[in-house]
Amino acid sequence: MAEFTDRSNDTLRLRSGELDWVEAAGEVIALDHRSAVYLSANASGALLWRRLLYGATRRELIEELTAGFSVDTEQAGRDVDAFLGQLASAGLLAAPS
Numbered sequence: 001m002a003e004f005t006d007r008s009n010d011t012l013r014l015r016s017g018e019l020d021w022v023e024a025a026g027e028v029i030a031l032d033h034r035s036a037v038y039l040s041a042n043a044s045g046a047l048l049w050r051r052l053l054y055g056a057t058r059r060e061l062i063e064e065l066t067a068g069f070s071v072d073t074e075q076a077g078r079d080v081d082a083f084l085g086q087l088a089s090a091g092l093l094a095a096p097s
Contacts, residue, residue, distance in 0.1 A: 009057060009059075010057065010058070011055040011056065011057055012055065012056060012057065012058065012061075012084065012093060012094075013052050013054065013055040013056075013093070013094050014049070014052045014053055014087070014092055014093065014094065015091065015092050015093060015094045016094065018032065018033035018034050019031070019032055019033065019092065020033070021049070023046060023050075026043045026046060027040060027041060027042055027043060027045075027046055028040065028041040028045060028046040028049045030049075030092075032090060032091075032092065034091065035090070035091070037090070039090065039092075041083075043069075044065060044068070044069055044079065044083075045083055047064055047065065047068050047069075048061050048064065048065065048080065048083050051064055052087075052093075058077075058080060058081075058084070061080045061084075062076045062080050065079060065080060
């Protein structure tokens, strides 16, 4: 798994094109057409996924996670970094702006 480099001020978003997804029962199921790989994300990942559709900073993602789930800022930061690392490894993040 790739480690995510803290770029708190960069706006991060999911890559556009060749990526289909649905939300079902609070989770996200996605198909990356480039790699022909299915991916899934639990409820907290689905929350982050939805934010990444339109763009969010790392700090905003952490705030979303702490607001939506019973998790402190430190744990939310680790969870966000792990999720972003997985997306980066899979090539699902657009170049930061």
